[in-house]
Amino acid sequence: MDATLDRELKKGSAELLILASLEGRPRHGYEVAKRIADESGGAIRFNVASLYGLLYRLESRGWIRGRWVEAPNARRRRAYTLTAAGRATLAEQRAGWKVFAAAVSRIAGVEHG
Amino acid sequence: MDATLDRELKKGSAELLILASLEGRPRHGYEVAKRIADESGGAIRFNVASLYGLLYRLESRGWIRGRWVEAPNARRRRAYTLTAAGRATLAEQRAGWKVFAAAVSRIAGVEHG
DNA sequence: GTGGTATATGTCGCATAAGCATATATGGAT
């Protein structure tokens, strides 16, 4: 977060979406993407390359932690959990998004994002 | 706009901001940037490199048209006007932003952009 | 048993957007 509102914010609301999706409980990649697609009514869909790339990035930054889960009747999955650092980042990004979205909506003349 | 919501949207609300800024009347680059910074309370600030690059891009796509304006006590400026195509694009991008912002806000658990 | 679909993870390579640094030019303030 810098003075001009973090550049990451402008590009990637993607991080925010993923972090927020992991807030309630651990989920695996595919599930996160599916949930976001569903909840957005299909408006936001992640490409797999973006999705997994993002997850690795978030994990390498220590915001989420992934563990392999083996189950009898399923391909193995990697369940991601939000870390304490991730929780803090989520709060920051949420606040940042709020300011940013309000500003864009205002300037663009769109009533209430 | 494709099915997954245009990728440009996720990256660039920048185009929308500029097009919207030119809706009322022609403005020159520096003025557009300043206006956006002011109206957003400093939250959104364009880097000059981004700004002019963006203006050239928008002009090459036929959405805005620039004309040099010579004035007595000032450096010459390039005034940009929104074209008919630009007006149509603005409407599309406004609608797209609205859907996108609502979706992100909802998933992120942020009450109303 | 073959084919199709949904689930699930992964990678390479590319296009491009946005920012950083830097340069040029003019006028006003200190």
Place this chain on the structure above:
DNA sequence: ATCCATATATGCTTATGCGACATATACCAC
């Protein structure tokens, strides 16, 4: 004289997201 605000311009770098492809398991229909 020097600094700041105005105003436009460009080469370079970084990172983001996507298309295309690859792999693997489970289930269902035929």
